[in-house]
Amino acid sequence: xxxxxxxxxxxxxxxxxxxxxxxxxxxxxxxxxEELSNHQVKIAAGTLYGAIENLLKQGMxxxxxxxxxxxxxxxxxxxxxxxxxxDFYRMQHMIGITKELLNL
Amino acid sequence: xxxxxxxxxxxxxxxxxxxxxxxxxYQFLHKSIFGYTFQExxxxxxxxxxxxxxFKNQADFIDYITLFExxxxxxxxxxxxxxxxxxxxxxxxxxxDIFSDQLSKAGKYKRLSEMxxxxxxxYVPIFAALVATDAIDIAALFHPKQLYLTKGLWDMTGGxxxxxxxxxxxxxxxxxxxxxxxxxxxxxxxxxxxxAQMLFEKHKNQ
Numbered sequence: 001x002x003x004x005x006x007x008x009x010x011x012x013x014x015x016x017x018x019x020x021x022x023x024x025x026x027x028x029x030x031x032x033x034e035e036l037s038n039h040q041v042k043i044a045a046g047t048l049y050g051a052i053e054n055l056l057k058q059g060m061x062x063x064x065x066x067x068x069x070x071x072x073x074x075x076x077x078x079x080x081x082x083x084x085x086x087d088f089y090r091m092q093h094m095i096g097i098t099k100e101l102l103n104l
Numbered sequence: 105x106x107x108x109x110x111x112x113x114x115x116x117x118x119x120x121x122x123x124x125x126x127x128x129x130y131q132f133l134h135k136s137i138f139g140y141t142f143q144e145x146x147x148x149x150x151x152x153x154x155x156x157x158x159f160k161n162q163a164d165f166i167d168y169i170t171l172f173e174x175x176x177x178x179x180x181x182x183x184x185x186x187x188x189x190x191x192x193x194x195x196x197x198x199x200x201d202i203f204s205d206q207l208s209k210a211g212k213y214k215r216l217s218e219m220x221x222x223x224x225x226x227y228v229p230i231f232a233a234l235v236a237t238d239a240i241d242i243a244a245l246f247h248p249k250q251l252y253l254t255k256g257l258w259d260m261t262g263g264x265x266x267x268x269x270x271x272x273x274x275x276x277x278x279x280x281x282x283x284x285x286x287x288x289x290x291x292x293x294x295x296x297x298x299x300a301q302m303l304f305e306k307h308k309n310q
Contacts, residue, residue, distance in 0.1 A: 046209075071174075
């Protein structure tokens with residue numbers, strides 16, 4: 001089976017996609033990622049800006065209208081959700097096989 | 105107010121210099137093509153970081169700056185099209201860098217390199233057109249005698265020769281320099297582009 005060319009996602013990208021299941025702007029994404037990752041993943045502004053730019057280019061997120069004139073708001077697309085699920089199954093397989101072989 | 109002119113390709117060195125200036129009591133205000141402007145102030149331990157980005161429209165630029173300001177970094181200098189964007193950490197709880205991984209940190213050198221190569225490439229067709237229309241005579245650059253346009257100059261002798269020769273020399277120098285200007289710019293831009301590319305490779309592999 002051919003694997004989707006977007007896989008595997010980086011930890012940063014994975015959490016950014018997860019945090020965009022609901023529309024959010026940049027700073028909200030930063031806070032959500034930190035919270036979702038149990039404070040393990042902290043994305044700095046320059047890195048997040050580049051990540052958003054890439055995800056837009058790949059069609060995994062899209063910008064949506066917002067009241068806020070200074071901050072752009074984004075949300076995950078169907079394609080983004082699909083890739084997120086594929087990466088989840090990929091990791092689920094890794095977890096399953098590791099459990100089995102290490103008797104965890 | 106203090107003005108300084110310096111040229112950097114390596115952002116790390118530029119950041120270090122700006123922070124050292126702040127420590128000496130010169131607060132960085134802004135940078136333009138005329139150099140850096142500082143204001144005399146209390147010595148301060150600052151964290152100034154530089155990103156390199158150019159924006160298509162004002163809305164994108166404002167969104168970008170707002171993201172940094174929301175996360176504790178004040179935008180100090182840079183405009184929509186300037187490329188270099190200077191940020192100063194003002195929230196003590198913020199990250200110590202504007203990048204949280206090596207690849208995105210390296211990315212700014214990639215964008216800097218692309219800009220220099222683009223600039224260099226802009227001059228290539230202009231240069232080619234000037235050569236094709238004989239506005240620039242490349243052959244003459246290798247045969248300096250052809251640079252002198254006075255008829256029969258090289259057959260003259262003694263005082264007559266020196267008078268004509270010295271009279272035309274400033275014109276020759278001026279014309280040659282103007283011919284060389286474009287190829288030198290192309291060479292410089294490509295060199296800077298190459299240097300920035302090398303810095304990209306270095307940071308990417310760190």
